[in-house]
Amino acid sequence: xxxxxxxxxxxxxxNAPGTEDAATPAPSPEAVIAAxxxxxxxxxxxxxxxxxxxxxxxxxxxxxxxxxxVYAIGKFxxxxxxxxxNLARALAALPDAERETLTDAGKNLLGGIEMTEKELHxxxxxYNVVQVDAAPGAAFDPNVHQAVAQIPSDQPAGTxxxxxxxxxxxxxxxxxxxxxxxxxxxxx
Numbered sequence: 708x709x710x711x712x713x714x715x716x717x718x719x720x721x722n723a724p725g726t727e728d729a730a731t732p733a734p735s736p737e738a739v740i741a742a743x744x745x746x747x748x749x750x751x752x753x754x755x756x757x758x759x760x761x762x763x764x765x766x767x768x769x770x771x772x773x774x775x776x777v778y779a780i781g782k783f784x785x786x787x788x789x790x791x792x793n794l795a796r797a798l799a800a801l802p803d804a805e806r807e808t809l810t811d812a813g814k815n816l817l818g819g820i821e822m823t824e825k826e827l828h829x830x831x832x833x834y835n836v837v838q839v840d841a842a843p844g845a846a847f848d849p850n851v852h853q854a855v856a857q858i859p860s861d862q863p864a865g866t867x868x869x870x871x872x873x874x875x876x877x878x879x880x881x882x883x884x885x886x887x888x889x890x891x892x893x894x895x
Contacts, residue, residue, distance in 0.1 A: 777835060777878045784836045785882055787827070788875055794824040795873075831875075839874035841885035843867055851876065853884040857891045864892035 734742075797820055809817060831837070839851045845867045847854065851874055852867065860868035867887045874885025 778880065780834055780836075781877050781880070781882060784831060784834065784875070784877055787831065788883055791824070791827055791831070792872065794820060794827065798824065834877075836875055836877045836882065839876055839881070839885045841867055841870045841874055841887050843869060847887070847889050851881050851884055852887050854889045855886050856888040858888045859893065860888075860890040861893060862890040864890055866890050 798817075801817065806814075806817065828838075841852060843860075843866075844862050847865055847867055853874075855871060858868050862868045866889070868890035869888040870885060871888065872886040875882040
């Protein structure tokens, strides 16, 4: 029994940290250089990947800042669209025939409402908020138009026949789709 315990102690002593096997030769300078070159390539590769990741992060941040500048007023502009709609309804409520019979005060009021609507559209345009083309005969685009009906009309089938509510875009995004009726073609 004492032979087994002595052998175990000798093996433990050989594998203990800090003890080197005298029989193992020291690596050659070429092997050390090759190992260092491999480590250098690995670190260079990691550096390039980190640099590329940093550059991508910088570009993404710049793009997000640019988009924030363009689209930051989206909610505010969306709320102003109700004001634009109400001004348009107020102007449409007075038929052209009755405009001529207005008193001077009525004409001044009408002129003020028209100027207010024009100024609102100018300010919205200044901030890249523009109306969507939804004139009768224009091509129907489901990205900017919302079809609420399909009606027979003198417009070609699949185009816009009638506009119910104007649509608006901010930059390349649709702020509010135009509510339209799509033409089913000529009535039979």
